[in-house]
Amino acid sequence: MPLVNNKVGDECTVSTDKSSTDAKALVQSLIKVVACHRHLASCVGSCTDSLQLRDELRKTRERAVELATSICSHLTRTLRDKNLPQVQRKETELLWVGFSSSLELLHLDMCKVFKMADTFTLADNVSLVQTGLQGGACEVCARALSVADLQQTESTAPPADLEGQERCSLEQDISQMDHMIDDMETKVNVLRWMVEPQGPQFPLCSTDSSSMALLSVDEESPGTEEGPKPLCQRSLVFVLLMLCGVVAVATTLSICIVFFS
Known part of the structure; x- marks a missing residue:
């Protein structure tokens, strides 16, 4: 009777599961960074805008672009594999939809920052919109970079000509993001409306008023059906x-x- 070696199959299964787990963790990290970038982008042009905010935007954007590049190559390589199991393909397609949606939001915010920075310059503080907000956004950038305290990790202040340097760097990142989105649509054909969501099904949440109304009806009708x-x-x-x-x-x-x- 021939001996069957299952060691290779087990190693492939473990490697596949680890790869799927790593991809899921990367996508979740990208979603967190994109959310932080959106928060920072909403402050551009307001009274809280400063060189420090532009520097935090740059660091957050660089982190998001780094994650997006790694995720794009990994998911593209996985989805182009014709021998990929059906279960793992569905999970990878879900990650692909979340990744592509986050990438579009990041690209939209980057274009918004580029236009807002062109309209509201830091040299002219009078043109900044007085929104009434106070304080900085170091905590938001620290969450995006996964550090405990951003002020303790950075020792040097942002350069005075950061605004001009940031404009050129931001324009290059927008161009890179455009190329990445086009490359994704060319190499992988995943229709978003065909991807079925997975996970627990939550019932429709009722509001407090409707709950109180149902409770009052129950209290006012103590009689039985008989x-x-x-x-x-x-x-x-x-x-x-x-x-x-x-x-x-x-x-x-x-x-x-x-x-x-």
Whole structure:
């Protein structure tokens, strides 16, 4: 009887699972960095705009571009594999949809920062919009870079000509992002509307008002389905009394009109 060596198959399975786990962790990290970049991008042109904010935007953008480049090459190589199991292909397609959506948001925010920085220059502080916000956004950038404290890690202040350097660097990153998105659509054909979401199905959440309304209805109707409800009986009696009173008043008025006419 020939011996069967399952060691290679087990190693391939472990490697595949580890690769899928690493890709999922990278996509989750990219989503966090893109969210932080969007938060920082919303402050450009406002009263909180400064050289420090532009420097934090640069660091966050560089981290996002680094993650996107790594994820793009990994997912593209995985989805182009024709021998990929169906279960893993579905999981990779879900990661691909999340990755491509995050990439589009990042590209949109980068274009927004490029236009806003062109309109609102740091040299002219009068043109900045007074939004009423105060303080910096070091904590947001620290979360994107996965550091405890950004102010302790950086020892040098941003250069004075950072605004001009950032414009050239941002333009190059936007061009690189355009090329990456076009390259993704060319190499991998994953239709987003054909990818089925997975995970737990959550029921429709009811609002507090609707919950209180249902609770009040339950409290006001303590009767069972077998017999009539006491509240309904009282309502019917009240309506009948009102009708009898209206009829009595109408009869009295008609009689008075007949006798006094």
